[in-house]
Amino acid sequence: MGSAANYVSHDRELSFDLFFHENLFRSDWAYPRLRQADGSSMEHRSWRIKQQYVEELHEDVEGLAQTLAEIGVTVHRPMPLPPNAESISGLGWSALPVPPLNIRDNTLILGDEIIETPPAIRSRYLETRLLTPVYRAYYERGARWTTMPRPILTDASFDLSYARDTETTLGGPTEPIEDPQTSPFDVGHEMMLDGAQCLRLGRDVIVNIANANHAAACDWLERHVAGTYRVHRVFRMADNHIDSMLLALRPGVFLARHEDLRQLLPAPFNAWKFIVPPQPDAGHFPTYDNKDLVLTSPYIDLNVLSVDPETVLVNAECVELIKTLEQEGFTAVPIQHRHRRLFGGGFHCFTLDTVREGPLEDYNA
Template identity: 70%
Template sequence: MQLNSYDDFTPLREIVVGSAENYLSHDRDITFELFHHDNMRGFRSDWAYPRLAIADGDRTAQNWIIKRRYTEELHEDVENLAAALAALGVTVHRPLALPPDAAPIAGLGWQAAPTPALNIRDNTLILGDEIIETPPAIRSRYLETRLLSPVFRRYYEAGARWTTMPRPTLTDHSFDLSYARDAATTLGGPTESIADPQHSPYDIGFEMMLDGAQVLRLGRDLVINIAQDNHRMAVDWLQRHVGNRYRIHRVYRMADNHIDSMLLALRPGAFLARHEGIRDMLPESLRSWKFIVPPEPDPSAFPIYDDNDLVLTSPYIDLNVLSVDENTVLVNEDCPGLLKTLDASGFTTVPVRHRHRRLFGGGFHCFTLDTRRTGACEDYLS
């Protein structure tokens, strides 16, 4: 059980697959609304969309219940993903399951219902032989990595390093709201402003926040998306921490947060990209790579939801694929255009079902954390 993961495409030997068990609701507070801002407007009518109600100064978070059928089908699909990886010869590790009666978690001045460790790419970054727990941006996910602790501990006992970045307090004033309030950065459609943050006796100003899914790992090189000052502060910390072991390349506002539904490296020299314009946002040394751009998402490939179902991701979520090696890619079976595009580009695709990806904020890359690949800390940019 040796931790070794520097990229997303060399042969995969071990992986952690998240758990969807008892994913029953969303805690909708300012942290949730801010994180999902880009995708909670623009793709549906905002004046009809179920926004967080604030009446008479009541800023208590709403616990938004998810329909039981969706949660059960999500759990079934995640278990099938784990089985598909095992069938390909990959050793699969799992986090602890969130119990159905999990007590609320609390910080300084806030309380939230916890979520299961499903989108585990977010709050952890694997760099070679090091586990780095990254600072969360959503209160309900503050203790999510504790459900991964048994897995992390086994890797640590086998020789891995285990680091935790500074944890934010997560008051309203911890957040740089500039991205959400800058109309030039939104994806289109009417935008409802994030509510004015409330003062807290625990305010310390902007704090570090960064998800592992904001980092594109290419051996010695890390391409990191920065949308606002919370991200910038965290990348500054990461730069000091890794020193000259890695080269960090900052890209700005490629997305609100995650880079992995915009751009994924499928092998050295080849990206899967949402659109060709991403090329101009990258370091010069990466602009000569091949950019594989699939057809626009087919609306009929997604389930039809009611107006009170909370859609958290854009229709481009199916770009969030998982590579088993430089030739083999796990792709949502409901995305025939993407499957055909990758097949035509010489990849072997493995169709796996994932029905409710827009309701739960992630695809196959989000749901997994690759912990052992055969690749080393290669220099792919020189």
């Protein structure tokens, strides 16, 4: 379970803007405006988060951890990011670190193996180090602990084609991605992949591929798990993460943003039931101003957490989704999470399930 302690700001630089580019639109409701009302550019690059929002986020995250413990889940926590943490640096770049909040992103759990994935945002490069005590404890009890090749993260490491392809945007216009700078450490497009791009379905792993970075990392993953897991590539289901697009609630049932996602899935998963909730209501979200950087679309509330085949943790404000799940026979547990659009994650993002009851299923058998 992640931690929101000492969240201060978002460091706007190439890797951050590229990762969130699909949500960095200029509009009043669906996406933030990253330019002043007169059309001029914002001068600052470090986007300070209001203390009120930070405190309320911390309160909501701790409430989620308490709820999980109360329903019988063993909850492990990372070391908190220290206050006033110094910038981390690589070869030719530096960035202020963020706390290990969305811990789903930089780790993939497959069976008895912990796989640390290669991050795409510089400020998160050392994030999994704050989970070292948890991972080490699992390792000492017999788990395997693997780290995928770490990228250098020069500007040239990033495949910018997706961000510059106007056909992939959700209605634009998006903020432009700065022209990358050359570096003596350039090695071409590198492996980058987040655990939240992967949908684990028994012996099958569906991986979202939107650029050359993802494809290179998926090549590594396929070789690494060959003979144990089947890796299926879906192309551009989203720019990166798919856990606000498609989530497995239980065997045979997906929660989906829209029905057309079925066409991207391999058999037999394209025959599973799709639960598509109503469109999100603007009234269920706080109102922000131009000093608040909104990072997620209104569909973030699809980022639920399936605790068991009957129980789903859902944002308490998303009453239409709660009603939809209850009509489908699920027990929907309402949890408070006010500022999900400011911090880029929901309940699925905040958590990383390391141990699940039951055998490793083969839904393709």
